[in-house]
Amino acid sequence: MSRMEARTGRSRVRVRGTVQGVGFRPFVYRHAVALGLSGFVRNDSEGVLIEVEGPETALSELCRVLVECAPPLARVETVETLAIPSLATTGGFSIVESRAREEPSVPVSIDSATCTECLLEVEDLSDRRYRYPFTNCTNCGPRYTIVVSVPYDRPATTMASFDMCDLCRSEYEDPTARRFHAQPNACPACGPRLHFTDAKGAILQESQEALEAAVEHLCSGNVVAVKGLGGFHLACDATDARAVNTLRTRKARDDKPFAVMVADVEVAGDLCHLDSPAVRLLESPRRPIVLARRRAGTAVADAVAPGLPELGVMLAYSPLHHLLLSGCDRPLVMTSGNLSDDPIAHEDEDAVDRLGSLVDAFLLHDRPIHVRCDDSVVRSTERRTQVLRRSRGYAPEPLRLPVPARRQVLAVGAELKNTIALAKGSMLVPSHHIGDLEQLAGYTSFLQATDHLCHLYGVKPELVAHDLHPEYLSTKYALETDLETVAVQHHHAHVASCLVEHGCSDLVLGIAFDGLGLGTDGLLWGGEFLLADLRAFERVGHLAPVGLPGGTAAIREPWRMAVTWARAAVDRPTAERVGDLLDPRADQVLAILERGAPTQTTSVGRLFDAVAALLGIRPRVTYEGQAAIELEAFATAVDRSDAPAYPVAILETDGAFVLDPAPLVASVIDEIDRGIDSTTIAAGFHQGLGTATAKLAARIAEDRGVDTVALSGGVFQNVRLTEIVEDAIAATGLRVLVHREVPPNDGGISVGQAAIAAMSSAI
Ligand code: ZN
Ligand code: ZN
Ligand code: FE
Numbered sequence: 001m002s003r004m005e006a007r008t009g010r011s012r013v014r015v016r017g018t019v020q021g022v023g024f025r026p027f028v029y030r031h032a033v034a035l036g037l038s039g040f041v042r043n044d045s046e047g048v049l050i051e052v053e054g055p056e057t058a059l060s061e062l063c064r065v066l067v068e069c070a071p072p073l074a075r076v077e078t079v080e081t082l083a084i085p086s087l088a089t090t091g092g093f094s095i096v097e098s099r100a101r102e103e104p105s106v107p108v109s110i111d112s113a114t115c116t117e118c119l120l121e122v123e124d125l126s127d128r129r130y131r132y133p134f135t136n137c138t139n140c141g142p143r144y145t146i147v148v149s150v151p152y153d154r155p156a157t158t159m160a161s162f163d164m165c166d167l168c169r170s171e172y173e174d175p176t177a178r179r180f181h182a183q184p185n186a187c188p189a190c191g192p193r194l195h196f197t198d199a200k201g202a203i204l205q206e207s208q209e210a211l212e213a214a215v216e217h218l219c220s221g222n223v224v225a226v227k228g229l230g231g232f233h234l235a236c237d238a239t240d241a242r243a244v245n246t247l248r249t250r251k252a253r254d255d256k257p258f259a260v261m262v263a264d265v266e267v268a269g270d271l272c273h274l275d276s277p278a279v280r281l282l283e284s285p286r287r288p289i290v291l292a293r294r295r296a297g298t299a300v301a302d303a304v305a306p307g308l309p310e311l312g313v314m315l316a317y318s319p320l321h322h323l324l325l326s327g328c329d330r331p332l333v334m335t336s337g338n339l340s341d342d343p344i345a346h347e348d349e350d351a352v353d354r355l356g357s358l359v360d361a362f363l364l365h366d367r368p369i370h371v372r373c374d375d376s377v378v379r380s381t382e383r384r385t386q387v388l389r390r391s392r393g394y395a396p397e398p399l400r401l402p403v404p405a406r407r408q409v410l411a412v413g414a415e416l417k418n419t420i421a422l423a424k425g426s427m428l429v430p431s432h433h434i435g436d437l438e439q440l441a442g443y444t445s446f447l448q449a450t451d452h453l454c455h456l457y458g459v460k461p462e463l464v465a466h467d468l469h470p471e472y473l474s475t476k477y478a479l480e481t482d483l484e485t486v487a488v489q490h491h492h493a494h495v496a497s498c499l500v501e502h503g504c505s506d507l508v509l510g511i512a513f514d515g516l517g518l519g520t521d522g523l524l525w526g527g528e529f530l531l532a533d534l535r536a537f538e539r540v541g542h543l544a545p546v547g548l549p550g551g552t553a554a555i556r557e558p559w560r561m562a563v564t565w566a567r568a569a570v571d572r573p574t575a576e577r578v579g580d581l582l583d584p585r586a587d588q589v590l591a592i593l594e595r596g597a598p599t600q601t602t603s604v605g606r607l608f609d610a611v612a613a614l615l616g617i618r619p620r621v622t623y624e625g626q627a628a629i630e631l632e633a634f635a636t637a638v639d640r641s642d643a644p645a646y647p648v649a650i651l652e653t654d655g656a657f658v659l660d661p662a663p664l665v666a667s668v669i670d671e672i673d674r675g676i677d678s679t680t681i682a683a684g685f686h687q688g689l690g691t692a693t694a695k696l697a698a699r700i701a702e703d704r705g706v707d708t709v710a711l712s713g714g715v716f717q718n719v720r721l722t723e724i725v726e727d728a729i730a731a732t733g734l735r736v737l738v739h740r741e742v743p744p745n746d747g748g749i750s751v752g753q754a755a756i757a758a759m760s761s762a763i
Contacts, residue, residue, distance in 0.1 A: 007055070007056050008053065008054055008055050008056065008086065009053070009054075009056050009059060009083055009086060010039070010051065010052070010053040010083070010084050010085065010086045010087060011050075011051070011052055011053075011059050011063075011081050011082065011083055011084065012049070012050070012051050012081070012082045012084050013049070013050040013051070013052065013062075013063065013066070013079060013080070013081050013082075014046065014047065014048075014049055014050075014078075014079070014080040014081075014082075015047050015048040015049075015050065015066060015076060015078070015079050016046060016047040016076075016077045016078045016079075016080075017047060017074065017075045017076045017077035017078070018073070018074055018075040018109055018397070019043075019047045019048045019070075019074050019075075019076065020043050020047070020048070020109075020152075021108060021109050021143065021152050021181075021183075022071055022072075022073035022074045022109050022138065022139075023071040023073070023074075023137075023138030023139055023178075023180070023181075023182075024048055024070070024071060024074050025041050025042075025043065025048065025095045025175070025180075025181075026095070026138065026175050026176065026177075026180040026181075027069075027070065027071050027074075028041040028048070028050055028062075028066070029041060029093060029094075029095055029175050029176070030176060031062055031065050031069075032050075032052055032062060032093040033092075033093050035054065035058040035061055035062055036054055036055070036058060037052045037053060037054035037058055037059070037062060037093060038052070038053050038054060038091055038092055038093055039051040039052040039053050039093055040093065040094050040095070040096045041093075041094075041095055041096070042095070042096040042097070050062075051084070052093075053086060053087065053088075059081075063079060063081055066079050067079055071138070071139055072112070072115060072139045072140070072285055073109050073110070073112050073138075073139060073140075073285065075397075095175050108143050108144055108147045108150070108152045108396065108456065109143045109144070109397075110143060110144055110285075110286065110392075110393050110394060110395070110396075110397055111141075111142050111143050111144050111145050111229050111230065111373065111392055111393060112139075112140045112141060112143065112285040112286070112393070113140060113284075113285045113286070113287040113315070113316075113317035113318075113393075114135070114136070114140050114141070114316075114317065114318055114319050114322065115137060115139045115140035115285075117137065117139070117178060118135045118136060118137055118139075118140055118141075118319065119319070119322060121135060122135050122319045122322065122323070128167070128187055128188070128189075129187055129188065131208060131211075131323060132186075132187060132188045132191070132319065133194060133211065133318070133319045133320035133323055133365070134184075134186050134191050134192045134319065134320070134365070134367065135186075135187075135319045136182060136184050136185065136186070136319075137178045137179045137182050137185070138178060138179060138180060138181065138182040139178065140285065141182070141184050142184055142229050142367075143184075144371055144373065144392075144395060144396055144432075145229055145230045145369050145370060145371050145372075145373050145392070146158040146159060146183075146184060146367070146368075146369070146370055147370060147371070147456065148160075148370050149455065149456075150455070150456055150458070152183065153183065154183045154184075157183050157184065157370075158367055158368040158369065158370050159183060159184050159186070159191075159367065162186060162190060162191055162192065162367075163190060164185060164186075164190055165187060165189045165190035167187065167189070168185050168186065168187050168189075168190055168191075171185060172185050184367075188207075191367075192365050192366050192367035193206060193207050193365060193366055194206065194207055194210040194211055194320075194363065194364070194365050195207075195210050195363075195364050195365070195366075196209070196210035196211075196213040196214055196361060196362070196363055196364075197352075197361065197362045197364060198361055198362075199356045199357075199359055199360055199361060199362070200352065200356060201348070201349075201352035201356070201362065204361075210363060211320075211323055211324070211327065211363070212327070213361075214226070214324065214327075214361070214363040215324060215327035215328055217360060217361050218235060218236065218237055218324070218328050218332065219237065219328055219330075221236070221237060221240050221242060221243040221246075222236070222243070222359075222360040222361065223235070223236045223243065223246060223247050223250065223358065223359045223360050224236070224359060224360065224361050224362065224363055225337050225345075225351060225355045225358070225359045225361075225362045225363070226320070226324070226334075226337075226362075226363045227348070227351070227362070227363065227364050227365055227369070228318060228320065228321070229317070229318055229369070229373070229392065230346070230369060230371070230372055230373025230374060230375075230391070230392045230432075231336065231337055231345060231346040231369060231372045231373065231374065232336075232337025232345045232346065232351050232355060233334040233335065233336065233337055234247060234251065234333070234334075234335050234336070234337050234355070234358060234359060235261075235324075235332050235333060235334050236332065236333045237328070237330060237332065237333075238258075238260045238299075238300050238301060238304055238330065238331040238332055238333045239299040239300060239301060239330050239331065240301065241301040241302070241303055243333075244258070244301045244303040244304055244333060245303050247333060247335070247358075248303060250357070250358040250359075251335070251358055253335075253622075253623075254622035254623075255306050255307070255622045255623065255626060256622065256623040256626075257304065257305035257306075257308055257310075257311070257312060258304050258305065258312075258333045258334075258335040259289045259312040259313070259314060259333070259334055259335060259375065259377075260300060260304060260311060260312065260313050260314075260331045260332065260333055260334065261313075261314050261315070261316060261321060261325065261331065261332050261333075261334040262313060262314075262315060262316070262325065262331045262332075263315070263316055263322070263325040263326060264315060264316075265279055265282055265283055265315065267331065268282055268290075268292075268313045268315065270295070270298060271294060271295060271298050271300055271311060271313060271331065272292035272293060272294050272295060272310075272311050272313055273292060273293045273294075273295060274290075274292055275380070275382070277380045277385060278290055278292050278380040281378055281380055281385060282313070282314065282315050283315065284393075285393070286376065286392075286393030286394060287314055287315055287317035287392075287393055288314065288375065288376035288377060288378045288387075288392075288393055288394075289312040289313065289314045289375050289376065289377045289378070289389075290312070290313055290314065290378055290379070290380060291310045291311070291312050291377065291378070291379040291380075291388075292310060292311065292313060292380070293309055293310055293311075294308075294309065294310060294311035299330070299331070300331055304333060307630060307633075308629065308630070308633065309633045309636065310379075312377065313331075314334070314375060317393075320363075320365075324363075334375075336374050336375070337351060337355055338354070338355075338435075345372075346369040346371075346372035347368070347369070348364055351364075370452075371432065371449070371452060372432075372445065373391050373392040373395065373432045373433075374389065374391045374392060374432070374433045374435075375389075375391065375392055376389050376390055376391045376392055376393050376394050376433075377389040379717075379719070381719050383723070383738075384738065384740055385740060386717070386738075386739055386740055386744070387739075387740065387741055387742065387743055388717060388743050388744075388745065388747075389417070389433050389743060389747060390419070390430060390432075390433065390741070390742065390743055390747060391432040391433035392432065395430065395431060395432035395433075396429055396430075396431065396432070396453065396456065396457075398427045398428060398429045399427075399428045399429075399430065399500060399501060399741070399742070399751065400426055400427070400428065400503065401423060401425075401426045401427070401428045401500065401755060401758055402499070402500065402503050402504060402505040402534065402755075403426075403505055403534065403758070403759055404425050404426040404758075405423040405424065405425065405426075405757075405758030405759075405761050406761045407462040407463050407758075407761035408422070408423065408424050408459050408460055408461055408462050408463070409422065409423035409424075409461060409462070409463045409464075409465060409754050409757045409758050409761065410422055410450065410454065410459070410461035410463070410464050410465070410483075410754075411423070411464075411465040411466075411488075411750040411751070411752075411753035411754035411757060412446075412450070412464065412465065412466050412467075412474040412475070412477055412478050412750065412753070413434075413467075413474050413746070413749050413750035413753065414467050414469075414472060414474065414490065414493075414517075414746040414749040414750075415436070415437050415438065415467075415469070415472040415473065415474065415746070416436050416437075416438075416624065416746050417433065417435070417436070417743070417745055417746045417747040418434045418435060418436065418437050418442070418446060418474060418746070418747075418750075419431045419432070419433060419434055419747050419748075419749075419750045419751075420434065420446070420449060420450055420453065420474075420750050421750035421751050421753070421754040422453055422454065422457055422459045422461075422754065423754040423755070423757065423758040424457060424458075424459050427457075428500065428751065428754055428755065428758070429453065429457055430742070430748075430750060430751050431449050431453050431750070432449070433747060434446050434449050437472065437473040437474060438473075442473075443473050446473070446474065446477070447477075450477075461481075461483055462483065462484065462761075463483065463484050463485070463486060463757050463760075463761055464478045464481055464483050464484070464485045464486070464757075465478070465485070465486045465487075465488050465750075465753035465754060465756065465757035466478035466479070466485060466486070466487060466488070466753065467487070467488065467490055467493070467517070467518070467749070467753070468487050468488070468489050468490060468517075468518045468519075468520070469490070469517070469518040486753075486756070486757045486760055488752070488753045488756050488757070489517070489518075489519065489520055489537070490517025490518060490519075490525070490749065491510070491512035491514070491517055491519075491525055491526075491528045491530060491712075491713065492510075492512075492530060492532055492536075492537045492752070492756065493748075493749045493750075493751075493752030493753045493756065494510070494512040494514065494517075494712035494713045494744070494748065494749065494752055495508070495510030495511075495512055495530055495532045495537070495710050495712050495752065496532070496534055496751075496752035496753075496755045496756050497712060497739075497742045497748040497749065497751040497752035497755070498510070498710040498711065498712040498737050498738075498739055498742070498744075498748075498752075499532075499533070499534060499710060499737070499755070500534075500742065500751055500752065500755045501739065501740060501741045501742045501751075502710075502737045504708065504710075504737065505533060505534055505759075506533060506706075506708060507531065507532070507533045507706055508531075508532060508533065508706055508708040508709060508710050508737070509529060509530070509531055509532075509540075509697055509700055509701050509704070509706050509708070509709045509710070510528075510529070510530040510531075510532045510537070510709075510710045510712065511528070511529055511530075511693065511697060511709060511710070511711050511712070511713075511725070512525075512526075512527075512528045512530060512712050512713040513526065513527055513528075513604035513605070513693075513711075513713045513714075513715035513716060513721075514526050514603070514604070514605055514712075514713030514714040514715050514745070514746075515555070515603060515605040515606070515624065515625075515714055516548075516555070516601060516603050516605070516606075519539075519602075520539075523545065523599065523600045523601065523602070524548060524599055524600070524601040524602075524603060525542065525601070525602050525603070526543070526601060526602055526603025526604055526605055526606065526713070527542055527543025527602045527603060527604040527607070527659065528541075528542050528543075528602065529541030529542060529657065529659075529696065529697070529700060531700070531704055531706065532710075534755050534756055534758075534759040535756070535759050535760065539656060540656055540657065540700055540704070541656055541657035541658065541659065541696060541700060542602045542656065542657075542658065542659070543602040543603070543604055543607065543658070543659050543660075543661065544568075544602070544651075544658050544659065544660040544661065544662065545600040545601060545602050546561075546564050546565060546568045546600065546601065546606075547564055547592070547593050547596075547598035547599070547600060547601075548561075548564075548598050548599050548600070548601040548603075548606065549563075549564055549589045549592045549593055549598045550589065550592070550598075551598070551599065554606065554609075555606075555609075555621075555624070556620065556621060557583070557619070557620050557621075558609035558610065558612055558613040558618055558619060558620065558621060558627045559579070559582035559583045559586070559613045559619035559620065560583075560589050561606045561607070561609045561610035561613065562578055562579075562582060562609075562610045562611075562613035562614045562619070563575050563578060563579040563582070563586050563589045563590060563593075564589070564593060564610065565607065565610040565611075565614075565661075565665045566578040566579075566610075566614070566665065566669060567590065567593055568662060568665075569661070569662040569663070569664075569665035569666045569669070570665070570666050570669060572590065574669060575590060576590065578614060578669070581616075582613060582616075582619045583619060604689075604713075604715050605625070605628060605714060605715055607661055607665075607689075608627060608628035608631055608715065608718075609621075609627045609628065610665065611631060611665070611668055611682075611685050612627035612628065612630060612631040613627065614665075614668055614669060614672065615631070615634070615668075615672065615678045615681060615682065616678075617630050617631060617634065617678070617682075618630055618631075625714065625717075628715070628718065629718075631682050631685070632682075632686070632718050632719070632720050632721070634678055634679045634681075634682035634683075635679065635682040635683040635685070635686045635720050636720060637679040637682075637683075638679050638680055638682075638683035640683070640687065640720075640723075640724070642683075643680070643683035643684055643686070643687040644680065644683070644684035644687065644688075645684060645687040645688045645691050646663070646664040646667035646668065646684045646685060646687070646688035647663040647664060647667065647688060647692075648660065648661050648663065648664045648688055648689060648692030649662065649663055650692065650695065650696050650699070657696055657699070657700065659692060659693065659696055661688075661689065661692075664685065664688045664689065664692075667684070667688070668681055668684075668685060671684070686718075686720050686721050686724060687724060689721065690720075690721050690724030690725045690728065691724060691728050693725050693728075694724070694725050694727075694728030694729045694732075695728070697709050697725075697729050697734070698728075698729060698732040698734065701732075701734055707734055707735060708734065708735040708736075708737060709729050709734050709735070709736050709737070710736075710737040711725060711726070711736065711737065711738050711739070711744075712739060712744050712748070713744060713745075714744060714745035714746065716738070716739065716744040717744055717745060722738060726738060
């Protein structure tokens with residue numbers, strides 16, 4: 001043995017990140033003992049603190065292990081090691097109880113998919129957890145959805161009413177066991193149970209028989225509401241067109257795609273084209289719905305995602321899902337248990353009330369869900385993974401503010417796809433997906449989420465950030481509190497949300513393209529070039545404004561925007577001709593426009609609607625963004641290098657630039673008249689709009705001396721447009737920031753609001 005290896009020392013190791021409630025202490029314990037080190041490990045308010053003594057080679061080996069082999073749910077951010085004087089201890093290694101009641105920085109981890117070890121137990125005939133649907137351990141299982149209060153401990157979860165049996169308790173208390181301090185630990189003897197009920201909630205079967213009854217119903221084409229981790233799913237056989245259509249009719253969901261759950265990544269690969277990042281996402285403990293290009297000719301019914309080139313797939317993420325899927329042996333539709341855009345149901349009684357008319361039966365269990373949490377939705381492209389709905393498996397993981405907040409902030413978000421966010425110090429906590437606030441159920445869910453998240457993170461808001469729009473329920477809520485409020489312009493919030501996730505506090509050119517958001521001039525913005533940082537913005541450019549005939553009716557009826565743009569871009573006779581083909585009420589729309597009465601909008605989302613309607617793709621929509629999504633699908637059929645680029649004018653008026661798509665719309669109409677293929681026209685529209693956007697961005701950036709451009713807003717969920725803009729801007733040497741973790745749509749608004757309010761409090 002060399003002298004180096006024989007040398008001993010003592011180190012204090014500080015580990016920061018998501019390291020509490022994820023099995024980190026037993027993990028340290030096992031490795032320290034195996035390496036023959038003495039000392040202790042303990043949780044405190046900064047994370048995990050370790051003191052170890054022994055051979056230096058063993059000390060450095062432990063530090064390597066901490067980073068490279070951390071438990072699946074842990075996210076180690078930093079490991080700092082400090083050599084301290086030796087205590088010459090030989091007392092072995094121990095887990096020391098946490099000191100006092102210090103406020104944890106991360107009170108609870110994400111809900112996490114069943115780990116391999118647990119799954120093996122569930123499949124093992126000789127194991128006491130064989131076919132037990134609530135099997136979990138320190139590395140997996142429910143967390144955020146069951147936590148009622150902090151500190152995270154069994155009595156503070158919805159598992160409080162289940163007394164652990166002796167076997168479960170001994171696992172729970174054994175530092176070397178996989179279930180040491182696993183708060184939801186349970187088994188068939190002591191834990192939650194399944195029951196199967198009819199559509200009115202009358203119990204028909206329990207436990208294993210309940211599971212078998214559900215499988216039987218699903219296989220014979222029925223719709224079953226399944227209580228899961230964060231709420232109810234409406235489930236049916238995804239290969240049975242009749243079952244899928246029944247679900248669609250009952251759910252009042254005409255075309256909006258359903259997600260499909262499958263047993264494993266092989267089945268997912270049979271349904272969709274998956275690259276390795278998509279496979280990693282599917283298999284990650286977060287288990288989001290992954291949008292991927294669907295394969296032709298699979299068994300999945302067309303009605304699952306009508307007219308769309310993509311399919312949303314996810315893998316089973318709880319033992320209950322695994323058991324259902326292996327029983328049914330086919331992909332299952334698993335869509336949020338709600339009517340249309342209501343929040344997802346999560347309480348048994350409420351579910352029977354609200355979902356009873358939609359389903360044939362319920363598969364319930366007696367473990368309450370405290371926080372409803374929809375499935376997250378991500379898209380993986382060649383360039384990046386983009387989170388489109390950040391919810392189960394992601395919430396309540398905090399983001400980091402570029403500049404710490406002096407005061408505690410609550411940001412209440414927008415109206416649709418609502419989320420809220422908290423800011424405290426340098427921590428920014430976005431909530432799970434709450435949903436649309438137009439309905440009472442949505443607003444109730446919003447109130448619950450606000451209370452709960454504030455409680456979990458010990459936040460007492462001193463400042464409330466809200467949208468400029470006075471009619472949003474979130475705005476009304478903010479103004480009714482007695483607290484100081486900050487109104488944040490919608491598109492400034494979009495741009496700020498993109499800056500936050502890139503840790504950027506510099507002045508940038510933000511491009512916010514989306515549906516509609518209220519501007520500072522009282523008009524409806526949605527195609528904005530903002531010179532912005534986290535403090536303020538200046539509107540330096542925008543799309544040419546046009547009327548929005550019929551107000552919100554124009555959102556549901558893209559043909560109205562087709563008539564409007566045809567008139568603005570060409571002339572009235574052309575608009576009449578276009579309108580005649582699309583809707584008998586076109587002359588009324590023209591009359592409104594002639595009077596010059598309607599609100600003006602600069603929305604790029606509405607321009608997409610107009611072009612989709614002109615092409616006859618979608619004169620009327622049944623869900624937000626439908627026309628734009630289908631227009632993108634048309635464009636994708638044509639290679640970018642083969643696409644024309646229709647012209648867009650760049651004008652300068654009153655010191656601001658105007659991106660005028662009139663020539664582009666005229667070209668679209670002209671090409672339609674010439675009988676050019678719709679896919680080529682859709683591609684030419686994307687190419688023209690994208691390159692002109694980049695050209696204007698480069699010009700403003702040069703004029704104003706900024707070197708970074710941030711892209712945000714719902715329109716940038718469009719991969720084709722994003723890539724055109726990104727490439728053309730990057731080619732001029734500018735840095736381009738694109739969303740990854742925070743949704744580009746209104747789900748990200750609260751993040752931007754919180755950052756702006758935090759900054760205003762930091763002055
Ligand atoms: Zn596990
Ligand atoms: Zn037990
Ligand atoms: Fe928006």
